[in-house]
Amino acid sequence: MIPVAKPLVGKEEVEAVRKVLESGMLAEGKVSRELEKQFAGYVGTKFATVTSNGTTALSTALEAMDIQPGDEVITTPFTFIASANTIAMLGAIPVFVDVERDTYNIDPDLVEKAVTKKTKAIMPVHIFGMPCDMKRIMEIAETHGLMVIEDAAQAHGAAIGGKKIGSFGHTAAFSFYATKNMMTGEGGLIVTNDEDIYDRANMIKNHGRGKEGGYSHFRIGYNNRMTDISAAIGIEQLKRLPGVLAARRKNAQAYDRLLSELKGVRPQVQRKGFESAYHVYAPCLYSDKMSRDQMVEYLKQNEVGSRTVYALPCHKQDTYLNISQWRWAKFVKYPKYSAMKLPVSEEIGARHFEIPVHAMVTDADRAHIDQVIRKALS
Ligand SMILES: Cc1ncc(COP(=O)(O)O)c(C=O)c1O
Structure with a gap:
């Protein structure tokens, strides 16, 4: 894996x-x-x-x-x-x-x-x-x-x-x-x-x-x-950080190229002049071939570590749904988090899946990940 x-x-x-x-x-x-x-x-x-x-x-x-x-x-x-x-x-x-x-x-x-x-x-x-x-x-x-x-x-x-x-x-x-x-x-x-x-x-x-x-x-x-x-x-x-960033950026660029050739999947966008640290690489899946959860399972079955990170955005977590139980709620009026609709956060929560982008991903690992994702979406 x-x-x-x-x-x-x-x-x-x-x-x-x-x-x-x-x-x-x-x-x-x-x-x-x-x-x-x-x-x-x-x-x-x-x-x-x-x-x-x-x-x-x-x-x-x-x-x-x-x-x-x-x-x-x-x-x-x-x-x-x-x-x-x-x-x-x-x-x-x-x-x-x-x-x-x-x-x-x-x-x-x-x-x-x-x-x-x-x-x-x-x-x-x-x-x-x-x-x-x-x-x-x-x-x-x-x-x-x-x-x-x-x-x-x-x-x-x-x-x-x-x-x-x-x-x-x-x-x-x-x-x-x-x-x-x-x-x-x-x-x-x-x-x-x-x-x-x-x-x-x-x-x-x-x-x-x-x-x-x-x-x-x-x-x-x-x-x-x-x-x-x-x-x-x-x-x-800190001495290692420039090398770590270069490796992560190289991996992310390769994934961006791959995803640009495929339908039903879209990466987090790095705008012009912006340089991500690529701590996580997690595209969103919009495919009719498989659900996001199926994609995570498929990747794992094929030796590619994958997971969702924030499937539940904060306003959907019990912490905020039950904010009236927090000690400060006696003194502070909180918004009704349970009534909040934040559709883009919820959409990304439901559609993103993480793939390995860290500095120890080798060229061979990347070639394998490339092949597994192509197969999943073809
Ligand atoms: C966005 C964000 N904020 C805050 C934290 C909290 O950092 P720590 O886990 O070191 O307490 C994390 C850690 O994962 C994080 O990802």
């Missing part, structure tokens, strides 16, 4: 971890500072701060941006549920707007229509590594005085016109989960150009401590820190 996702780990990561273990300094420290410096340099922001995972990167950044209970944050329903949950965790209200059929990303026209007096921020999610239309989103934010937090959990190395994803919004959050384009097992990171947000994020992730550390505390905070063991892996993975 060609796995649908696979971490790329070499002796460099093992050696880097060994050094940290032998140093006796395991918690977040010097190695984490180095990862932050290098990652900020890579993305092109002034500041970066590591966290325990992508979820805590989002929640810490939202809190550092002063998102308050009852504030509305506009986001996409076609995402991993952490995007929406980090908004809801703070007592803020995830306002879902539909996505574009070609890019699977939040539709800026619908973002603009959804702005109300209560809107505080926009959270575009670069889904599967495909950049959102950040120019439009930043224009809308500026017009209405809103903050923007990019959910870049899947988009390490993605870019628009050469400018890296993560450098457009007021903040951005990355995930280093085991199967991401760059990983630390579990881990996350916030980037920003705003020193106040950076300072607040550093306090929030570390029990409200000030810069000098120690046992003086200045605000409620959490332990959302990374370890230097993870950071050491991250530094090695």
Whole structure:
């Protein structure tokens, strides 16, 4: 079976971890500072701060941006549920707007229509590594005085016109989960150009401590820190990232060419000037030959790893259908998620299927996948 996702780990990561273990300094420290410096340099922001995972990167950044209970944050329903949950965790209200059929990303026209007096921020999610239309989103934010937090959990190395994803919004959050384009097992990171947000994020992730550390505390905070063991892996993975991206893009281009020759299947579209990080390659199936679920089964039977990712968009998940049970529902009026119709997200949810695009897919694997998909649709 060609796995649908696979971490790329070499002796460099093992050696880097060994050094940290032998140093006796395991918690977040010097190695984490180095990862932050290098990652900020890579993305092109002034500041970066590591966290325990992508979820805590989002929640810490939202809190550092002063998102308050009852504030509305506009986001996409076609995402991993952490995007929406980090908004809801703070007592803020995830306002879902539909996505574009070609890019699977939040539709800026619908973002603009959804702005109300209560809107505080926009959270575009670069889904599967495909950049959102950040120019439009930043224009809308500026017009209405809103903050923007990019959910870049899947988009390490993605870019628009050469400018890296993560450098457009007021903040951005990355995930280093085991199967991401760059990983630390579990881990996350916030980037920003705003020193106040950076300072607040550093306090929030570390029990409200000030810069000098120690046992003086200045605000409620959490332990959302990374370890230097993870950071050491991250530094090695960042070195690998350009090669990983080149391999993923080569695989994706080959699949795009294949799908352009076939009927009843359509890829996520990379617009001109946009560079996806191709964390996931998941076309939509519109064939009368087989259903999407049959396609996933057929691929698996033929040794090609496949799955659906967000078959249920967030507004269709029990979490949001039962939002009245969430502790903040006593204080905050949520929209009736069960009545929400977001047809494009639901359509993509029902029709997409993932195929392996990771850096360890070989030419022989790709030739096999090509043949299996051609056979399925011929
Ligand atoms: C779009 C998106 N947002 C947030 C997250 C949360 O990241 P983590 O799993 O590292 O907490 C993920 C992780 O898969 C994600 O894909």
